[in-house]
Amino acid sequence: MKNISQKLFLFAIIVAVVSSCTKLNEQILDESSITGLSDKQVADGLIAPVYARLPDIYRHTTYFALQEISTDEAILPYRGGTDWGDNGIYLSLHRHETTSTDPNVNDTWNLIVQEISRSLTALSSLKDNKDPNAPGYIAEARGMRAFYNMLSLDMFGIVFVKDDPTAVSTIIRGEEAVNYLKSEFLAVEPLLNNTNGPGRLTQAGVWGLLARLYLNAAVYNDRYANNFNFKQQDMDSVVLYCDKIISSGNYALSADYFAIFGNDNHTNKELIFAVDQRPDLNGHNRMAYFSLSGDQYPLPQYPAANGTDGPAITSDFYETWAQANAPLDPAQADPRFYKQNISIYTNPGDSCVSDFNMDRGILRGQQYGLLRVNGAFVKCSSGLFKVGKLFNQSRSNPNLPVNFTEMVDFTTEGSNYSTGYRVEKYEFSRASSSGRNFGQADISIVRLADIYFMRAEAKLRKNDAASALADVNTVRMSRTAYTLQPTPISTINLDLLFRERGFEFYWEMLRRTDMVRFGKYEGSWTEKTNTDKNKRIFPIPQNAIDGSSNLPGYLVQNPGY
């Protein structure tokens, strides 16, 4: 009996051991790879991510920082020794001393390479899709892959060629890269239509990007040249694609300059290709929030929505406005410079308002606005909102007025909270409860004014100054929506064209590319004296270099970094 029970017990153990076995397949409860979608859902689901990171690329700390703070248009000092110190990265960026560990460079790079990969995923996965939109989506994805690669070429000097998702990308540079991008854009151009703009890539969008590529080809072909060789045939191509857009009749210059950057700009006919921002999905308000004072509150309904005392324009850039318009003040001469919305400036008694709209353009001097005390806006006895002179209350400097000065640099005085003229080009989103979130305005990538300007530049580089002047004045004279009427300029040359580009496109993330192309990037302004040509492109992030350390010679750091 004892033996039997022992045997039985041993049997029990064996059963126990064997029966409690598991295959250890990982069970995933909170995520699932998608299944059961229709062809249309699959197709939409593949093309949407191709654009999805655009708002993040066109952000204050990514593409904006790299394209603007590195130039004479924007400077971001260590505000009051307390804000925007960020371990010195914005000072380095302005001084052309950025290193390969710079987080903003790293973030921008990551977003771009991610979108190249998503474009590739979309275009290879859409091949078997039966949805009628699929062929168009493939063309968009391929065009966007070229667009992101063009950003990479412009900023990092390299282009990734990858058609097989399982292969390792081929890295190309210089003329080879330019030719590859041209062929890609040309391949998709006939397949695209013009009905999905400006938020998605259209045929006109591709034409605009082609014009931009041809215009900069001289730079991309020979990055470190002392003088760029702008080839005639490239300039002809610029003119060709600009002509196609202008003659299509689908686009129009906006009479109201600031409407191009307004909250309801999605239907503005000047926009050809833009980041489609929706407050309930992907919109950020960083363009409008970044430069304003921390004591400027643009929305009566949101007492937490303020600015941040970010970048200002440099005094050098301001002087180009002042000199061009002298003896008139730029605000009295050029409608693109400033638009007053708060009446108190011209009518000092008007200190109680029912609603409130920030001034636009370049903000100078003492600022007035909603007065926030202990977290709430002060109201007049009538119940209207009180508007008054602003002080740096939130900076523990209640006696320091929010009085924007021309002088801004990296000295202590120049770094104070209110130094530098500020830019409120994009309208502050009406929906932004924090000041940072819920952006409404589309962000321009390519707009019609740039098409005229690129055509002007190509013609000028072909020594057709008359046509160039005409194009520049076409843009200048189109801004007729205000009492202040625009005036034409009488002569044009490359320096004047560069200056005019600044007036038209300030803070539109084109400046670094422009400065390099016009040979201005090694110049000196405010705190910048570095003349190293290697700084025309940014370093490849150290993270990426480290990541490729198992493939020696694959990802080579740019010279000078």
Place this chain on the structure above:
Amino acid sequence: MRLLKFNSLRKVCPTVKLARFLPVFLIAFFVLIYPGAISAKDKVASSSENADRIVSGKVTDEATGNPLIGATVTVKGTNNSTTTSTDGRYSISVKDDNATLVFSFVGYTTKEMSIGDASAIDVTLKVASAELSEVVIGYGTQSKKDVTGSVKSLQPGDFNKGIINSPEQLLQGKVAGVNVTSTSGEPGAQLSITVRGPGGIRTGSTPLFVLDGLALDNSSTGGGNPLNFLNPQDIASIDVLKDASATAIYGARGANGVILITTKRGKSGVGSISYSGTLGISSIAKKIPVFSTSEYKKQVVNVGGVLDDKGGSTDWQDVITRTATTQNHNLTLSGGANKLTYYASFGLQDQQGIIKHNDFKRYTGRFNATQKFLDDRLTIEANMTATSTYDLRPDYGTVIGSAISNDPTYPAYDSVGKPAQYQNINNPLQSFNLDKEITKINRVIGNITATVKLAKGLTYKLNFGIDNSTGTRDVQALPSTVPQRDGRLDTYYTTNRNTLFENYLTYNTDWGDHSLTALAGQSYQKIFLQGRNYSINKFPISPVEPQYNPGLGQELTLANNQPGGYALVNELQSFFGRVNYQYKNKYLLTATLRADGSSKFGGNNKYGYFPSFSLGWKINDESFMEHSAFDVLKLRAGWGQTGNQEIPSKITEALFTSTVSSSSSYPLSETGPYPGGTIYTRLANPDIQWEVSTQTNIGLDFGLLEGRLSGSIDVFNKNTNKILLQVIPADPIQPANTVWTNVKDMNINNKGIEVDLEYRVVNLKGFSYGVGGNITSLTNEVTKSPYSVIPSGSASGSGLTSATINGYINNQPIGTFYLKEFTGFDANGLSVYRDVDGDGIISDKDRIAAGSALPNLLYNFDINLGYKGFDFAANFNGVSGNKIYDNTANSNFYKLKIFKGLNTTDEAIQYPQESVNNAAPVSTRFLKDGAYLRLNNLALGYNFDVEKLRINHWVKNLRLSITGQNIFVITKYDGFDPEVNADRQINGVLSYGIDFLSYPKARSIIFGLNVTF
């Protein structure tokens, strides 16, 4: 013993889950049929019975002569036993003169006496020395003298005293090679604990904790330290397994050491009720020495700042802190009859934090029972504990930050005694009123084991355990008019469930000079984790707190209130075996092997195999040592491989999801819903596996002078490789920016020497004294990392965003501070840093390895004195060779700050040449020496002589004690406390040695009363 071939395990294993419970039924069946077998045997025995006679006597302590109550007296080879009464007396019936009586008592050496014709036998028992005591080694116990690995066992008498929230605090400083660092002084806060140095760069370098055979999961249970649930009073012993030969039996979880916690059990024959209560009074041990009001006014003017004198004089650190009380009450019942023993306790700890509006409460209940059946062939043990913790916390960052930098001339209260409102400074009292966080965690852990003696020397054990906890954390921001806020409630729910099921066989045998113990077993563990969070905005201003009625919230938007959540299942299946072999009781060999399969591992690496071997030689038992001074001299040597499977779940599987979110979707049309964007969130890596640690250990245990001096020395070398990291692929064009991988060749080495020494003397006149201590020398080095630097330790404070403090770099230890080297000031009073690469630009490329947060020396010593009823103990611990990055000073204490009217310490004005405009980026300027020596515990106790007081009939023991905790710290560090480790990890890569607005440490005096009835 032949080991199983594990390669084909997966094919062998069927997956019938129900069958997992089959053994339970089979045991029940076995129990039912077994009585037949027993009764048959009994009949045989009784047929040869002689006439009984009675033997009686008294059992006393050899040293003191005191009677031993509850000692067990057994007739050898039978189940005939009894226990001694309250005066130490026993009587037992025996059958013949050849019988032998076995006298045993917990903590004493067992003695055997043959009775012959004696009718009265008095026995004295000797207190078991440490060498003779049992240590818990995982799936069994072993006599300390036979252990071949590096194991340290702590009994309650060894534990740190005072206000204790979690078991790591009990053993801080007590075990060589174990480094326990509190992250802050907050009650119930996380502690970082490493055994023999960190072996990985990510989180998850914590040792495995095993509670009564149930391996715990180290995942967060919703807030604070997950081990806060244990009542220290319930702990009978903590055994720390340090080297691989000891931990390899825990395989893929053994790489970072194993800590085995055993709770108290009842003793048969002794029923007792005891109460212990303490009252602790705590206050801030050290304030940050910011300027006093008068000094502040002087200094602001001195540096040329504008004094904004509001006429008050506020010590803002006094405003936020308080004298806090902690009450602890424990009621314990234990006892048992012959076959049933039990231990039950109820504990309550109600602790106030030294920062106002911070309370930590813990309620624990425990019930442990052991029941023997079937002639003691079957033993059932059940352990069960239930804990509820409550943690109320203010918004520390804001409160502490304001307290050390606010202008002291600002009054804290307004004219009517309410917290004063300021536009430009934050009054922490306001913060106390508006912001709080409440975390409630309920945890129930139970396990039941059945041990069956199958045959002589062969035992089967089944262990089934469940650990279930639920946590709720409410983060409540009240609405207010001034400042204008809408109010918000965030609620986080967590559920953790850990199920263990294991069976193992142990076989003991002796033949001739040989002795063998073999173990073979199987274990299955399943861990389920779930978290969910919800929020709601815009509460009306009302006396109702949002946590009590979230429905009062008026705004729910997807952008602000999108619920979140996760759920994970991890399974671990293991097969293990161990052989302990002894030859002539002098030569010892231990070999173990564990095969661990984990659902976290990739398909190509489902099972890992973790072997170990160790040898021991009891030199003192050799004939040539007969006349030596050594009572104990044992040489140990071991080698083993262990793993760390604390890798994130789901990284083996690729995932592409379709979600509507700002980073995946985009408007495709003017109107209509947004499409769900299909994106890869993760790439598959079917090769993912555990990190592997290979460790060798050589140790020497010794005892001299008749046991008065004892100790051990261990030398170890631990190499960890296959380091798990989230890396960037070589080709940047990848669906996911990073991929998880085991980095080939990368190695983390820890090597060190550990010395434990103890000298104890017991004088016959009742005077005893002892000194003991340990010292650990540890070096750590990272080699062959493919990365120029893996940054961690993100800096906080204005101007410091994006700066990192730690860096993992080759040929430097983990916890290295990788910083620009501050060399002084230029003519303008601006900081100058060394231009290491000589390019004329000070950039990230000029950073140097400026020391490490890991101490290279840890030490602890204690002094014990006893006389008659008095006992006194002092316990010191310290570290040296480490540095601390004072991020608090970096963001607050430099000249610009006092110039701007913020309060600072005199660190801000230490450089007369510094400009008031000089920024303070992260650099060696704020790197400080972290060495310290702390008088951790000072305890004085008195045990009343209950006989003299004539209360011994109803009180067995009465004790009063007074304990000081954190009496003083000797250190050069000028923050709150040098023992600090703010969590500033970056993407799971651990930070080390950073102090940023850490919760200050308390100094406490604790009055205690213990009564046993």
